[in-house]
Amino acid sequence: MRPGRGHAAQAAGMVAAGLVHALTFAPGPLPAWVLAPVQIVAMAMLAGAVRDATPGRAAQLAWGFATASFALGLYWIYISLHTYGYLAAPLAAGGVLVLAAFLALFPALGCALAQWLVGRGSGGTRHGRDRRARGSTDAEAVSAGRHPMGALAAAATWAAAWAAAEWVRGTILTGFPWLNIGYAHVDGAYAGWAPLLGVYGVAFWSAFAAAALAELWRGLRDGLALRHTAPALCAALAAVAGVIAATLSWSHPSGPPLAVRLVQGNVDQGEKFDPEHLVAGIRRHLDLAASAPPPGAPAPQVILLPETIMPLFQDQMGPAVWNAWTQLAARTGATVIMGVPLEEAGPRYTNSVIALRGDTPVRDLLAARAPMRYDKRHLVPFGEFVPYGFRWFVDAVTIPLGDFDRGGSRQPPFVLDGQRLAPNICYEDLFGEELLPALRPGPAGDPGATIMANFSNLGWFGNSWALPQHLQIARMRTLETARPMLRATNTGATAVIDGRGRVTAELPYLRAGVLDVQVQGTTGLTPYVRYGNLPMVALLAAILGAALWAGRRRG
Numbered sequence: 001m002r003p004g005r006g007h008a009a010q011a012a013g014m015v016a017a018g019l020v021h022a023l024t025f026a027p028g029p030l031p032a033w034v035l036a037p038v039q040i041v042a043m044a045m046l047a048g049a050v051r052d053a054t055p056g057r058a059a060q061l062a063w064g065f066a067t068a069s070f071a072l073g074l075y076w077i078y079i080s081l082h083t084y085g086y087l088a089a090p091l092a093a094g095g096v097l098v099l100a101a102f103l104a105l106f107p108a109l110g111c112a113l114a115q116w117l118v119g120r121g122s123g124g125t126r127h128g129r130d131r132r133a134r135g136s137t138d139a140e141a142v143s144a145g146r147h148p149m150g151a152l153a154a155a156a157t158w159a160a161a162w163a164a165a166e167w168v169r170g171t172i173l174t175g176f177p178w179l180n181i182g183y184a185h186v187d188g189a190y191a192g193w194a195p196l197l198g199v200y201g202v203a204f205w206s207a208f209a210a211a212a213l214a215e216l217w218r219g220l221r222d223g224l225a226l227r228h229t230a231p232a233l234c235a236a237l238a239a240v241a242g243v244i245a246a247t248l249s250w251s252h253p254s255g256p257p258l259a260v261r262l263v264q265g266n267v268d269q270g271e272k273f274d275p276e277h278l279v280a281g282i283r284r285h286l287d288l289a290a291s292a293p294p295p296g297a298p299a300p301q302v303i304l305l306p307e308t309i310m311p312l313f314q315d316q317m318g319p320a321v322w323n324a325w326t327q328l329a330a331r332t333g334a335t336v337i338m339g340v341p342l343e344e345a346g347p348r349y350t351n352s353v354i355a356l357r358g359d360t361p362v363r364d365l366l367a368a369r370a371p372m373r374y375d376k377r378h379l380v381p382f383g384e385f386v387p388y389g390f391r392w393f394v395d396a397v398t399i400p401l402g403d404f405d406r407g408g409s410r411q412p413p414f415v416l417d418g419q420r421l422a423p424n425i426c427y428e429d430l431f432g433e434e435l436l437p438a439l440r441p442g443p444a445g446d447p448g449a450t451i452m453a454n455f456s457n458l459g460w461f462g463n464s465w466a467l468p469q470h471l472q473i474a475r476m477r478t479l480e481t482a483r484p485m486l487r488a489t490n491t492g493a494t495a496v497i498d499g500r501g502r503v504t505a506e507l508p509y510l511r512a513g514v515l516d517v518q519v520q521g522t523t524g525l526t527p528y529v530r531y532g533n534l535p536m537v538a539l540l541a542a543i544l545g546a547a548l549w550a551g552r553r554r555g
Contacts, residue, residue, distance in 0.1 A: 013049070014061045021073075033187060035188070038184075044211070044217070045214075047207075050111055050115055051215075062108040064104075065107075066108065074100060075465070076465055077095070079462045110165030151230050159205070159207035160540045182200065185205075198480050204539075205235070250499075251499055253520050256419075258419045269462075272457075285305055288514050290328055291514060297516050301416065306456060306490040308339050310340040312341070314340055329357050337455075338356075341404070352425075353373070375406070377406055379404055418521075420521070422439065423454075424453070424455075429473060440530075451485075451486065451522075452477065452484070456470065459490045471497075478498065493509065
């Protein structure tokens, strides 16, 4: 086969592997138990393909793999752009592809970096092959990956470069960490690393396992030896350690269980902001919130409603609407917590969650004064704020409520009948480190939150993979923090997740209903809650720095 055809076939294989990889970020096309191994196998195909490639070729192959994975895994963005944003279909599809191609630059650069570091004086370069032709010293054997420690070093460098690329992708330009490979392992053996090192630690071990599997495949081709099995043994030991860590108790119950009602209105996104349907949407949520609890179930102490359940700013809603909510709270004796956009003098606009009770004055609600309030901190580019120079794009896409101000980094939890609830809104639970301040003790020694709650509206994405993917992300947050998570959403996934990442109750997608549950809050700080991403970032820097130092020493 000609080299050009061989390269084209290899690139096509990477695209196919990337498409399979896209299926592993939530149950749906594949069952939950198979997500982790399929993710590792798909990535191992990439790791094997770049093992002897130049840095430039490694970047090309990784870019094709990741572009395919992001394009399929994020296909649901097309729905928001075209169906609800009224962008022409070719432009909407092009937008998804451009985003996928951009996001793929991060793993491409990560793979190029890994190959450059491992290939300095190794078998991945012509310089390394010349060395082997002249005869190798023990040190050169290590650098060439023919010594067990050399294979381990190569796998660790690959994993560190990939996890570092994930971290950079989730950080710069406000970050977009959706489809971090760690989310494929919520039900896998490496999930036990989440309370220790967070999702980036899980991502490191999943990438390491992929490199180890690729090395095993290489051994089957070249003759299996210790150097090929050493990385796999290390990956297996890390999996065993993860399973053991998953059995540890990082938190303990705090306060009495809280009776909670989660409301899922299932208001079509095309009708949510339509003046002709707006009142009907609010009425649907009022009726659901006021429904009788199931036989034998306690009356709810707290009622949670989704993001922007009130689709206009609070002062654009008449007093009668706010009266209806306070009267509901008075009749049920519950605290009502809902998502609502707020407008204040300044002007200042926020995407917020507020709590109200039966005795909350309506005039206070109209003035954006609520007993408890949370303002969204991490805003979605284009959807909630306009990046500099992109006003033309936002004007071309019909997105209401698209330019908000940010909330503070630590906002006090909502105190509710012996529990302390930390809200986050939709996209914010992608950024695990930003949820941690609310879980830690405050500057005045006030205790951190015992329960997390996500308020979302994924109606923008229809009945797509976005819903189960977001649930998978929320499950990772509970593993990292050992805190339960409540999810009140418009179309799904409305669910309860315990502090070990297990979904204990869930409503069907795209169906109106309520979920009455009792939730036990927890307290106690996991290592991840204490230190955030800092230990993992330091570890990645150390591994990559050691690889650079070793390469310079060999050179």
